[in-house]
Amino acid sequence: MKIVAVTACPTGIAHTYMAAARLEKIAKNLGHDIKVETQGAMGIENKLTESDIRQAQIAIFAIDIEIEGRERFNGVKVIQVPLQEALKNPEGIFVKIQH
Amino acid sequence: MSDRNHKPLELFFSCPLVSGLHARPASHLAEVANQFSSECSLKNLRNGVVANAKSVLGIISADIRHHDRCVLLVSGADERAAHKSLHAFVHETLPKCDVPLVDVATSSQSNSMPRALKAAGAVFISGVPISRGIGQGQVVVLRRMSLPEKAGSRKVATNPNHELDLIRNGLASVRHQILEKLKYSLTPVGSAVLQADLAIASDVLLLEKLTEQVLGGKSAGRAVVETAEYFIDLLGRSESKYIRQRSADIEEICMQLLEEVCDESPTQSVSLSEPSVLVAESLGPQQLLQLDRRWLKALVLEHSAGTSHAAILARSLGIPTLAAVRNARLLLTPGSEIVVDAHRGLLIPQLSAGIRRFYEREQRTLDLRKTAWSRDLRNAAETDRKRIEVAANASSGEESIAAFGNGADGIGLFRTEMIFLGRDGPPSEQEQFAIYSEVVRAAEGRPVIIRTFDIGGDKKVAYLNLTRDENPFLGYRGARIYADHRPVLQAQLRAILRASTEGGVRIMAPMITSREEIVEFKAAIAEAKRSLTRESVPFDSEIKIGVMLEVPALGFSLDQICPEVDFLSIGTNDLSQYFFAADRSNANVSSRFSVRHPAFLRFLEQISQQVRFHHKWLGVCGDMAANIQNLPLFLGLDLDEISIPGAEIHEFKRALSKLDADECRRVLERALACKHASEVDELLTARHGQMQESLVSDDLVVLGSTSRTKEEVIQEMVDAFYIADRTTDRHLLEEALWAREEVYSTGLGFGFATPHCKTDAVTSDAICVLRLNDPIHWDSVDGEPVRMVVLLALRDSESATTHMQVFSALARKLMNEEFRHHLLRAETAGAVTAYLRDELGAAIGKSNEAQAPEPSVQPQAP
Known part of the structure; x- marks a missing residue:
């Protein structure tokens, strides 16, 4: 499956990146193709392009704060979870998107 | 009649x-x-x-x-x-007569209670810290004087003449004791206190009242008791808080007298035999001095007298003291053990195991900090290849003492205007002498540059009858007014000269524009010296005389100026304003004409070369000196001294220890070749970035922690920053970490936690690592206890994005099992930092390189 994701936490120092690393790893293990955009203290990194989003079957938002450019995802199926979920039970998120 | x-x-x-x-x-x-x-x-x-x-x-x-x-x-x-x-x-x-005693009492900071202390269930009573420090001991309560019981058994006099003799001899003995103490008094304040005591012991009204009591049939002891009560009552009714406080002085004199006239010693002179906290309504200075300092760990006073004589002495003796603790004598049980935290303004009356642990750790932290501090200062002294003195600006004795406490090499600019402002007439010679002496004594032989009064223009002093200038900064000010105020200048020069016997004093004139003014200034000093010689008053006949270089004209006649003076100090604030004809406080022009403008730097370079040529001493003060980023410029300019605010001394010395004189010379040359101030800004910012401390260091790694709670762990890590001198405010850092922790726990699972924050309470971005002996609860996402804590602290205002890259890389790596295992297994702090450097090395290394751009300009051929 082709997946895009965005992670963002309150200070943007640690959890944004930990969650991104976690999602990438689990997705790879499950054989998905994922690209994770981080919105942290350094601003937006690994930015999702229009074509990334258009090609994705689903978008995962693991966020604690409002993100920039949410409108980019209009028309895409989005699953939004608290960022902690990506650390606590990342597998669960991927189970959820199968349905 | x-x-x-x-x-x-x-x-x-x-x-x-x-x-x-x-x-x-x-x-x-x-x-x-x-x-x-x-x-x-x-x-x-x-x-x-x-x-x-x-x-x-x-x-x-x-x-x-x-x-x-x-x-x-x-x-x-x-x-x-x-x-x-x-x-x-x-x-x-x-x-x-009313030299105000500075009240350093700060507001109570009960809200700054550390989390670990709160979590340990500490109940506290707040007070006002008037002498900082922490002390622990058993409560010894000094009850209000209850003289009658102590007045001896004889209440009726059999022979009034005998009783009168007892009193007269007793008073003479008390006076003698005070005079003895005066001989050894260390500070002008201490002497003034003892002088006031002496006046009371010599008071005619006191003797009159005592005589009256004896003639009325009382025994000497009884007479003292009733006389004391009479005066204490009298003063106690005064509406002036200050006078009410003086009843303690009378009580004290009477206690001493009572000791003299009675066979038995009054019980009020407590003898301490174990670590003690003395609790009293108020305390006389002599009472304080007679206590056994080995056992006196802290003082708690009910009165709020930050200016009381005892408070001043407590500070000079370094006894932690809390004042304004209401009803302390009622609330505290004699013999119980308490902690007086006169850093945070807390008194903890009941000590649980957790609280004891907290203060044991706190004591260890303070000791380690002290050791680290003196080691840093030693290293700084050893590593400056080119020695540049880091001196402090000050305008009072207290400020000077604090500056020397921070490691100042001297006082580079003692401003005397404060002594002249806000009063009806000029300060007396004696008053000035007392102030200058205090500074000189604190200096212990290190140089003290006292600048004669710089008044006029915008600084109003009614008694000097200065006219209102159209353009104050270009007007009648500084040394320009001296000719019209000779007696005022003479009094000041005499006071400075008298203080010079204890070494190190130098005299500096402000706003000198021409050679003639220096000649006149020196003539005034010669006159003051002659008058002192006539009176056989000692002074340093070789006292060094210098000028403040703040008028550009002076910079163009240095060949004529230098032979007349021993030293010069560049006053960058006024010099740059006059140089550019641009008001520093006018935002429209100040940014374009900054002190970093190459034209100004070239002027400084020219001044330095000329002064060097004449082998004179050259210092610098002003805001330019106080900006740590400019340090390479001053080292490059080959100055002898920089004078900065006392609180910055330590940071400057540390920075200095990392600078190399030859390299600074190259930085200066590049700056001189720049075309705009903004290019110099870039150059210096980059250079300063290179001086920043590294993200990881061994002193920020704690292995084998015995902390038992999350609160203790965070406290311990904050303390590590404190010991390593990498935080300016432990409380702010702790609270910043907790603010993040309260959003949701940073326990990320796998036995790891990553507390983090963005705060300027850290001096530079840093990673701190702590490994626990026994894992603790951290509310982690997987519910597992935490063994390893990796703390990330980022500066809020000027954080380097490259450091953030390191942090994000580290955050990602923490998701990697092998990385975590390495950290869990590392045997030494060195192994932890080495591993982190290896793993994050590219990013850490890059951060330094990225901040040191290639020079955009090359030095031009002259």
Whole structure:
């Protein structure tokens, strides 16, 4: 499956990146193709392009704060979870998107 | 008598002292009155109280407050002379008698209680810290003087003459003891306190009252008790807080007298035999001095007298003291163990195991910090290849003492204007002498540059009758007004010269524009020296004389100036304003004409070369000196000294230890070749970035932690920052970490937690690592206890994005099992930092390189 994701936490120092690393790893293990955009203290990194989003079957938002450019995802199926979920039970998120 | 109808001479005045006519001015007044045989009485026209003006106690008991109208009545053989002297005293000396004792008491900081202490269930009583530090010991309560029980068994005198002898001899002995202490008094403040005590012990009214009691049939001891009660009661009714506080001084004198006249020693002189916290309503300075310092761990006072004499002594002796602790004697149980935290303004009356742990750790932290501090200073001293003195700016004795405490090499600019401002007449020579002496003593031989008063223009001083200038900064100010105020200048120069016997003093003139002004200034110093020689008053005859270089004209006549002076100090604030004809406070022009403008730097370079050529000493002060980023410029300019705010000394010395003189010379050359101030800004910012401390260091790694709670862990890590001198405010750092922790726990699972924050309470971005012996609960996402804590602290205002890249890389790596295992297995702090450097090395290394751009300009051929 082709997946895009965005992670963002309150200070943007640690959890944004930990969650991104976690999602990438689990997705790879499950054989998905994922690209994770981080919105942290350094601003937006690994930015999702229009074509990334258009090609994705689903978008995962693991966020604690409002993100920039949410409108980019209009028309895409989005699953939004608290960022902690990506650390606590990342597998669960991927189970959820199968349905 | 023929002069039965003779009216006494009258002298009306209104009390000029804000604190009222308290002990010190009263002792001055009594001293003047006692020089004459005439009777002198003082009437307070507000309350009608008439007092004997020869008695300190009498004067004090007249309860004379600020602006009270009073009249002195003088009659007797030498009444005219007495009137004349009293007139001079009341109008000239009295207004200056009130050197305010600086009240350093800060507001209570009970809200700054550390989380670990709160979590340990600490109940606290707050107070005002008037002497910082932490002390722990058993409560010893000093009850209010209950003299009757201690007055001896003999309550009735059998032989009044014998009793009177006892009292007279007793008073003589008390006075003798005070005089002995005066000989060894270390500070002007301490001496003034003892002088006031001496005045009370010599007071005629005191003796009168004692005699009256004895003649009424009382024993000497009983007479002392009742006399003390009489005066304490009298002063206690005063509406002036300051005078009420003085009742402690009288109580103390009477206690001493009682010891002399009674066989038994009054029990109030407590003897300590184990670590103790003394709790008292208030304390006399001598009482404090007689306590056994080995066992006196802290003081708790009910009074809020930050300016009380005991408070001042407590500070000088370094005894942690909390004041304004209401009902302390009722609340605290004698014999119970308490902690006095006079850093945070807390008193902890009940010590649980957790609280004891907290303070044991706190003590260890403070000790380690102290050791690290002196080691840093030593290293700084050893590593400067080119020695540049880091001196402090100051304008009071207290500030100077604090600066030397921070490691200042001297006082580079002692501003004396403060002593002249906000008063009705110039300060006396004696008053100035006391202030300068205090600074010189604190310096212990290190240089102290005292700048003569720089008044005029925008600094208003009514008594100098300065005209209002159209353009104050270009007007009649600094040394330019000296010719019209010779007596004021002479008094100051004499005071400085007198203070110079203890070494290190240098005199500096402000706003010098030409050679003639220096010659005149030196002539004034010569005159002051001659007058002191005539009076056989000692001074340093070789005292160094220098000028502030703040008028550009001076910079273009250095060949003529240098032979006339021993040293120069560049005052960058005014020099740059005059150089660019641009007001520093005018935002429209100040940014374009900054002190970093290459034109100004070239001017400084020219000054430095000329002064070097003449082998004179050159320092710098002003805001430019106080900016740590400019340090390479000053080292490159080959200056002898920079003078900066005292609080910055430590940071500057540390930075200096990392700078190389040759490299700084190259930085300066590049700056001189720049075309705009902004290019110099870039250059210096980049250079400063290279000086930043590294993200990881061994002293930020704690292995084998025995902390038992999350609160303790965070406290321990904050303390590691403190010991490593990488935080300016432990409380702020702790709270920043907790603020993040409260959003949701940073326990990320796998036994790891990553507390983090963005705060300027850290001096530079840093990673701190702590490994626990026994895992603790951290509310982790997987519910597992935490063994390893990796803390990330980022500066809020100027964080390098490259550091953020390291942090994000680290955050990602923490998701990697092998990485975590390495951290869990590392055996030493060195192994942890080495591993982190290896793993994150590219990013850490890159951060330095990225901040040191290639020079955008090359030095031009001259």
